Amino acid sequence: MNRRCILFFREYCVRWLIRIQSLAAAGITIARRVFPGALRRLGHPTRRGIMLTLAAVPALFLLYVLALVPFTPGIGDIRKARIDRPALIVSADGRVIDEFKPVNREWVSLGQISPYMVAALIATEDRRFYEHHGIDWLRTASAALHTFSGDRQGGSTITQQLARNLYPDEIGRAPTLARKLREAITALKIEAVYSKDQILETYLNNVPFLYNAYGVEMAARTYFGKSAHQLDILESATLVGMLKANSTYNPVLNPERALERRNTVLGQMNKYGKLKPDAYTWLRRQPLNVNFGLQTAPRSAAPHFSAQLRKWLITWAERNGYNIYADGLVVRTTIDYRLQTMAVQAMDWQASQLQWIANGAWNERTGCWPGNDLFRTFIRQTPDYRAARDAGQSDQVALRKLGMNRTFVRALCRSKTQVQAGFVAIDPRNGDIKAWVGSRDFGDAPFDHVQQARRQPGSTFKPFVYGAAFADGARPGDTIVDRNVAIPLAGQAIWRPTDAAPPTDRPMTLRDALVYSRNRVTAQLMQKESPEKVARLARAMGVRDSPLAAVPSLALGTSPVTLKEMVSAYSTIANRGAYVEPRMVTRIEDHDGKVLAEFASASPEQALSAAAAQTLVDVMRDVIIRGTGAGIRTRFGIRADVAGKTGTTQDNADGWFILMHPQLVAGAWVGFDDGRVTLGNDWGQGAHSALPMVGAFYDMALRARVIDPDARFSPETRAPRKPHARQHRQFLFWKF
Known part of the structure; x- marks a missing residue:
């Protein structure tokens, strides 16, 4: 033994x-x-005592088995497990944009599975499948005898294997008596709930086949390029052979072993009368004929949106007793499929152009070469550099050797210089999120630049400063002298904001200061309103998750925020100063259409007075007409009633643009994941990087009339642009 x-x-x-x-x-x-x-x-001891002692052993064993019953899946859970009904995510215009599957699997009925597959499975794994009730006692006893004699064998039936596949956490994989008993108890429960055909169907739809292929349908597509009902005898035997050990009998990586195992399955089919006479001899000489092709899960139309929604839905489902993978929930979302498609197209178009520019600025002859200090820093941050240093190489030697490795340099350069972007659009009237694109490609870059990324917003933050001033009674025609200022900070520090153009030392209206994005004037207005007041207003308007440092430089957008927060805050401006929390879901239904929950728009919260919001909209119209956002009119020909603001951070690390329409507010951020990489002084500006993305989106949306080209902000009256001189108020008395 x-x-x-x-x-x-x-x-x-x-x-x-x-x-x-x-x-x-x-x-x-x-x-x-x-x-x-x-x-x-x-x-x-008496005879009666001996008999009682002998009876105590099975009695104790029975008590032990009964004690394990509560730790196995309940009948209700088992009933649900057989039906694969993933939650369907539906757009506001009725299109399915995603479905939440736990694995890459497509459920097919037993009638859609080749009979050869079923015959091979039963002959190999459980030949008395139709005779037992979950446990094959003869096979179990035989397996135990072989195991004790040194030839370990499995005695699990198809039903017991199904129990393990469905409930790996509850049953476990450890080779213990407790695990085998939990498996047996669950198998008996399954047999009590399912018919034999239902057990086979459930088993064949749950078994894993490597390469993220679960169930026989995905396995047939992966290894043979066909559906499960088209599998022939040889292909069925190959897949059944994999069940013993997927990796060992992988027909792609281990074809010889897979062929041997396939012939073993054919031998079992022949032994138990599942093959025609003389067929076995011919079949076992045939090659595998694998037609391998990876099967990827269908892409979501809004993958970053879906990722955020999945987190929320799991919490809701657990709280309300539902399973998002099995209960067939239908989730009605706020996403507009048409607008989502337009947003993706706009991002692809603009990001591709910017990538072409980035590739020219960052290649092996310019930015991505060891003579560049920044690229040397990138090299020092790689595992390859650390490994070289650990091997005893000096800094200079490690840098030189890695810099000469063209494969290494190209890979590092590409990882650092991929242009990234985020785009989100919200209906300001009810907070509905209409489009959400978190990156250029979810497969390559799943990081979400709409909700996860926090970047400095630059001048897109300035409207909060002007909104606070308008709420305090300031008017667009009031003036501040455009001059150099020195603002004391904590300790002995001094902040001296600058602009691209030198100061004029002349009065400038608040309207023009925002239209032309003047830093010196905005900094002075910030001092008048106070950083604390501006920070409170920004939070009330929608910047509610990111911390805001209440310092003077906040006026120029130095505190990192998310794109979703900024677009939500601009939606407050467009909604006459009333903040409405962004909404993702309108209602949830069961698979029969019964409404399980409805989610109304959040109650509006007045964050900014309606008059101040209207004044702000009027001033920001001029940003589009004659200011930094004029490309919306001149390049894209958009004549609708819109208002917006560009934003660019120091060294052009971040480009922003947010545009407001009465029915839709949309914004984009463009940059690199590593903020030290930039597009240069020209293309890095928000007006050149982010604005075209938003402009192309609105051009498509307005032409398709998904939003009304004739909609106007209310009221339509505009504040006078050149008030009488007596109405001007010059804040010349501030001292810094």
Whole structure:
């Protein structure tokens, strides 16, 4: 007998003896207290006592089995597990944009599976499948005898294997008696709930086949390029052969082993009469004929949106007793499929052009070469550099060798210089999120630049400063002298904001200061309103998740925020100063259409007075007409009533643009994941990087009339642009 098996069996018996001893000791203690006279008779056993002792062993075993029952899946869970009904995510215009599957699987009925597959499975895995009720006692006893003799064999039926596949956490994989008992109990429950055909169907739709292929349908497509009902005898035998050990009998990587195992399956089919006479001899000589092709799950139309929604839906489902993978929920979202498609197209178009520019600025002859200090920093941050230093190379030697490795340089350069972007659009009237594109390609860059990324917003933050001033009674025609200023900070520090153009030392209206994005004037206005007041207003308007440093430079957007927060805050401006929390879901239904929950728009919160919001919209119209956002008119020919603002951060690390329409507010951020990489002084500006993305989107949306080209902000009256001189108020008395 195999020595390892003997030692295992001995250790197993010892553990059980210890358990029995513990139980016996506990029983004796109780007996001493309850039946003090009974123990005296143990020294003189009778026939009745011996019989009771022999009966105690199976009784204790039965109690142990019963104690395990509560730790196995319930009948209700088992009923749900057979039906694969993933949650469907539906757009506001009725298009399915995603479905939440736990794995890459497509459920097919037993009638859609080749009969050869079923015959091969039963002949190989469980030939008495139709005769037992979940446990094949003959096979179990045979497997136990072989195991004790040193030839370890499995005795699990198809139903027991299904129990393991459906409930790996509850049953476990450890080779213990407790695991086998939990498996057997669950198998008996499954047989009580399912018919034999339902068990086969569920098993064949749940079994894994490597390469993220779950179930026979995905396996047939992956290994043979066809559907499950088209599988022939040889292909069915190959897939069934993989069930013993997927990796060992992988027909792609281990074809010889897979062929041998396939012929073993054919032998079992022949042995139990599943093949025609003389067919086995011919079949076993045939090649595998694998037609391998990876099967990827269908892409979501809004993958970053779906990723955020999945987190929320899991919490909702757990709280309300639903399973998002099995209960067939239908989730009605706010996403507009048409606008989502337009947003993706706009991002692809603009990001591709910017990538062409980035590739010219960052290549092996310019930015991505060891002579560039920044690229040397990138090299020092790689595992390859650390490995070289650990091997004893000096900094200079490691840099030189890695810099000469063209494959390494190209890979590092590409990882650092991929242009990234985020885009989101919100209906300001109800907070509905209409489009959400978190990156150029979710597969390559799943990081979400709409909700996860926090970047400095630059001048797109300035409207909060002007909004605070308008709320305090300032008017667009009021003036501040455009001059150099020195603003004291904490300690001995001094902040001196600058602009691209030198100061004029002349009064400039608040309108023109925002239209032309003047930093010096905005900084002075910030001092008048106070950083604390502006930070409170920004939070009230929608910047509610990111911390805002209440310092003077906040006026120029130095505190990192998310794109979603900024577009939400601009939606407050477009909604006459009333903040409405962004909404993703309108209602949830079951698979029969019954409404399970409805989610109304959040109640509006007045964050900015309606008058101040209207004034702000009017001033920001001029940003589009004659200011930094004029490209919306001149380049894209958009004549609708729109208002917006560009934003560019220091060294052109971030480009922003947000545009407001009465029915839709949309914004884009463009940059690199590593903020030290830039597009240069020209293309890095928000007017050149982010604005075209938003402009192209609105051009498509307005032409398709998804939003009304004739919609106007209310009221339509505009504040006078050149008020009488007596109405001007010059804040010349501020001292810094």
